[in-house]
Amino acid sequence: MSSPTEAATRPDFTTSICLEQPLPGNPYVAERRYISGYNVADLWRNCHYCDGLLLLLTGELPSQPQRRLLEMLLVGLLDPGPRHPAVRAAMLAGVSKSGPEHLLPLGLLTGSGQRGGALEVENAWAFINSHLQNDPAALAALCLAEARPTPGFGSSFGAVEPIWQRLAEDLVAVMPEQPVLNWCRDFCRVLHGQNQGWLLPGLIAAVGLTLGLDARKCLGLWQLAIAPAVMAHGMEQTHKPISSNALLRDDQYDCD
Amino acid sequence: MTATDTTFWDERHRHIRTHIGKWQGGHDVRVRGRWLLRELLQEVSITQLAVFNITGRLIDKPLASWLEKTVFFTSYPDQRIWCNQLGALAGNSQTSPVAAAAAGILAADSRAYGSKVQYQTVLMLSELQEAYAAGAGFAELVARFPLRNGVPSIPGFARPVKIADERLEPMRRFSAELGFVPGPNVNFVEGLAEHLRVHHQADMNAAAYACAFLMDQGFSALEVYRIRTADVLSGVLACYVDLHDQPAQAFLPQTCTDVQYDGVAPRALPRSL
Numbered sequence: 295m296s297s298p299t300e301a302a303t304r305p306d307f308t309t310s311i312c313l314e315q316p317l318p319g320n321p322y323v324a325e326r327r328y329i330s331g332y333n334v335a336d337l338w339r340n341c342h343y344c345d346g347l348l349l350l351l352t353g354e355l356p357s358q359p360q361r362r363l364l365e366m367l368l369v370g371l372l373d374p375g376p377r378h379p380a381v382r383a384a385m386l387a388g389v390s391k392s393g394p395e396h397l398l399p400l401g402l403l404t405g406s407g408q409r410g411g412a413l414e415v416e417n418a419w420a421f422i423n424s425h426l427q428n429d430p431a432a433l434a435a436l437c438l439a440e441a442r443p444t445p446g447f448g449s450s451f452g453a454v455e456p457i458w459q460r461l462a463e464d465l466v467a468v469m470p471e472q473p474v475l476n477w478c479r480d481f482c483r484v485l486h487g488q489n490q491g492w493l494l495p496g497l498i499a500a501v502g503l504t505l506g507l508d509a510r511k512c513l514g515l516w517q518l519a520i521a522p523a524v525m526a527h528g529m530e531q532t533h534k535p536i537s538s539n540a541l542l543r544d545d546q547y548d549c550d
Numbered sequence: 551m552t553a554t555d556t557t558f559w560d561e562r563h564r565h566i567r568t569h570i571g572k573w574q575g576g577h578d579v580r581v582r583g584r585w586l587l588r589e590l591l592q593e594v595s596i597t598q599l600a601v602f603n604i605t606g607r608l609i610d611k612p613l614a615s616w617l618e619k620t621v622f623f624t625s626y627p628d629q630r631i632w633c634n635q636l637g638a639l640a641g642n643s644q645t646s647p648v649a650a651a652a653a654g655i656l657a658a659d660s661r662a663y664g665s666k667v668q669y670q671t672v673l674m675l676s677e678l679q680e681a682y683a684a685g686a687g688f689a690e691l692v693a694r695f696p697l698r699n700g701v702p703s704i705p706g707f708a709r710p711v712k713i714a715d716e717r718l719e720p721m722r723r724f725s726a727e728l729g730f731v732p733g734p735n736v737n738f739v740e741g742l743a744e745h746l747r748v749h750h751q752a753d754m755n756a757a758a759y760a761c762a763f764l765m766d767q768g769f770s771a772l773e774v775y776r777i778r779t780a781d782v783l784s785g786v787l788a789c790y791v792d793l794h795d796q797p798a799q800a801f802l803p804q805t806c807t808d809v810q811y812d813g814v815a816p817r818a819l820p821r822s823l
Contacts, residue, residue, distance in 0.1 A: 320553065389632075391660045406643075
């Protein structure tokens with residue numbers, strides 16, 4: 295434990311993201327707030343949301359293609375569909391009258407796992423990052439032959455997810471010279487032969503790597519990206535009667 | 551600009567003042583005026599400690615046993631129960647067990663079941679008891695509630711008489727075995743339930759009985775809410791565990807049309823966009 299003098303002078307946290315300048319006469323209130331050196335008032339008057347988001351995550355405002363890439367990703371992931379586990383969890387909770395303030399957090403918690411969730415994004419980031427020097431087609435063939443795990447890539451219900459493949463093609467077109475996206479595209483071309491391809495966590499990881507985000511920030515970006523759908527679908531269900539989501543009957547439920 | 555009087559915040563700036571507890575490193579832990587390791591560790595169960603932490607009351611062992619046994623009724627490992635479905639989805643997505651537990655507990659903070667219902671039931675029973683003591687009859691009390699499918703919609707009493715709550719008799723029995731005598735609140739809900747059975751084909755459920763029992767033990771609505779926070783935990787985790795090692799997308803897989811769309815038909819974006 296620190297000495298009383300050290301404790302009095304040591305900061306509670308250090309951050310390179312946000313500076314707050316206190317209001318004269320009341321140091322608990324900020325008169326001005328800066329994100330990586332930019333006054334937030336200048337940002338809200340002049341910037342796109344994605345500019346501010348990338349400023350928060352990287353410390354610099356993005357280039358126009360970087361902003362477009364992130365924006366396309368976020369729009370593409372606005373709604374991963376009502377059957378996605380995170381969205382479905384929020385819908386279940388909404389219809390069963392859980393507190394509406396809980397729907398977004400519980401959806402994100404349910405969708406935080408290693409299968410299609412936030413932790414798979416982190417694993418996908420590591421997978422892609424560690425293999426960027428390998429030939430993607432050869433690696434894909436090896437992974438298929440040896441049934442190696444390929445976090446961020448695979449099949450859904452035994453098939454390639456067509457929506458994510460189309461989004462990936464459009465993302466690559468935004469930054470066609472970008473090596474990470476091209477590597478992933480070439481990796482997927484081989485996977486397609488076995489009904490596999492881009493999965494949602496792989497898309498986030500590839501875009502995150504392209505934008506210079508580390509694995510943890512990509513994980514968080516994924517949660518942010520699906521949050522609108524989790525929230526919207528969950529809230530919609532709060533207005534429906536609990537009976538609209540009938541429980542399975544006893545004859546549909548076996549337990550030995 | 552006038553300077554704000556910040557004395558209240560200055561007194562708390564980098565300084566905590568509390569009666570709740572403090573870890574005294576290498577020595578012991580203070581818990582509401584008692585020593586955790588020297589005293590409580592030898593004297594009390596985890597439930598007694600939890601209630602002590604939450605309410606400041608050091609309850610006796612029979613009441614702690616009663617609370618533990620009622621958790622049997624709130625943590626059925628049935629995968630159809632909503633909070634357990636979240637546990638199953640989380641398990642099949644291979645989230646951490648802690649995330650699954652937190653999601654399930656959050657889901658059970660519901661107006662339809664779980665901890666919030668018990669909070670609302672205690673509040674409602676307090677009001678009804680007050681009116682009853684002031685001379686209102688059961689019929690008058692029941693008339694305050696809207697009818698749903700012909701049955702008064704009273705928190706804790708939403709049970710058709712044909713399907714008795716399987717938890718009630720065991721709860722009555724172990725309450726007696728633990729030495730508890732029905733108090734005014736339990737007697738009140740038993741009377742109200744009898745009225746509902748005779749006149750409305752409805753009955754109370756275990757939540758009403760349990761809430762009345764806890765009211766007789768002197769707990770407030772907020773204390774019941776806080777004590778009951780994690781009651782669904784073991785059921786959620788049971789469903790989590792069951793699905794964790796099953797193949798991906800194994801829990802009640804849904805086809806696209808299992809979710810019925812009733813919105814605007816697919817259309818093109820406006821040209822002006």
